[in-house]
Structure formats: C-alpha cells, structure tokens
Amino acid sequence: MKQDIDKAYRILRKDPIMKEVIKTTGKIDPSPGKNLYVSLMVSIVSQQLSVKAADTIYGRFEKLFPDNYPEANVLLRIEDDRLRACGLSYQKAGYLKNIARFSLENTLEYKKLYRKSDDELITYLTQIKGVGRWTAEMILMFSLNRADVMPLDDGGIQNAMKHLYKLEGKGKQLHSQMLEISEAWKPYRSIACRHLWMWKDQ
Numbered sequence: 001m002k003q004d005i006d007k008a009y010r011i012l013r014k015d016p017i018m019k020e021v022i023k024t025t026g027k028i029d030p031s032p033g034k035n036l037y038v039s040l041m042v043s044i045v046s047q048q049l050s051v052k053a054a055d056t057i058y059g060r061f062e063k064l065f066p067d068n069y070p071e072a073n074v075l076l077r078i079e080d081d082r083l084r085a086c087g088l089s090y091q092k093a094g095y096l097k098n099i100a101r102f103s104l105e106n107t108l109e110y111k112k113l114y115r116k117s118d119d120e121l122i123t124y125l126t127q128i129k130g131v132g133r134w135t136a137e138m139i140l141m142f143s144l145n146r147a148d149v150m151p152l153d154d155g156g157i158q159n160a161m162k163h164l165y166k167l168e169g170k171g172k173q174l175h176s177q178m179l180e181i182s183e184a185w186k187p188y189r190s191i192a193c194r195h196l197w198m199w200k201d202q
Helices: 002-012 016-025 036-046 051-062 072-077 080-084 090-105 118-125 133-143 155-165 171-185 189-201
Strands: none
Touching: 002 016, 002 171, 002 189, 016 155, 016 189, 036 051, 036 090, 036 133, 072 090, 080 090, 118 133, 133 189, 155 171, 155 189, 171 189
C-alpha cells in the first residue's frame, strides 16, 4: 500500500494546483476496505442527516439484530413500524430491505465482485432501489478503496474545482472540464478528490 500511495503522490504533484492542495491538507493513507453490504446500509441511513444523528439511528437499528449485525433474512421479517421506531423513515426502511433482498437474490460479497470494473460495480449497485450513482461512487471510494473514482456530480468536488481551476461551465460543460483536468490525476482520482474535500472543509 505504501508504494501505491507514494506513486499516487508523485503523479498528483505533477499538477501544480493539486500539489498546493496536498501541501495545504497533508497526506492521507486510505483505510482498509469494509463490508460492502453494511456500508450500503450505513450510507442509506446517513443520507441527509448529520453524522451524530445517523450514528444514533444506526446504533438503534443494529440493536434489532443478534450480534448487532443486520442479517438480511432477519431484516426482511422486521415490521416497518419497528424500523420507524429507530428513527428511520418508511422510505429508508424500504431501501434497507431492498439492500437485504438484493444481497440474498444476487450478492453483495465483495470477494465475488472485486473483479468488476468501477463502472460495472456502479451499474450493479444502482440496480438497488435507493442506491444512486453518487452513493455507489462513495461506496467505491471509501469502503472499497477503489483508487480512480471521479464523482462528477458531487457538489463539494465541483465547487472546489471551480474555485481552484477557475471553471465557469455548468452541467455537461462543467463535467467535461472536470474530466479534462482530472486526466492528469489518473489512476488516483479518488485520492485527489479526498484532498479536494479536505481543502474545501478547511
């Protein structure tokens, strides 16, 4: 992993603007991958909530299960009103059950999916109602440690790049500009984007 990170930074620093961003934010070392099934559950619960609220609700949700693990077969038998009592909306309760059902009818075991390309994985995951492209991209970046994801629709990435690279486009034009700039970051665009988020937050 260290060799990959060192190589990533050698490539990213060739872009003088990204070099300054990295200097400002400090280097990162991506954490190991997590359980894909659980990561999707956490992502659904977290949507449109603060980190604290999401953690509280997910903690209540976990306590519905033996060993605090949301086993798919068990989840599908739980009445929606019990899920609502945890703080989940009916819509999110439905989305969580969609993930459980998909895991049983297909698979969410990463060891069976790891050979899929990023685009193939995004297409696969977005079959689940409630999992959009942005959610799938975040899962790839933060849970699966895919190195070269470029979330073009993320508002934080858009705003950071518009400011840093003086971009004025909108919609497809902005996407095209972002892709052109990010060519220089390949195959480590995920790491570049994490630095852009950190820079924006600072």
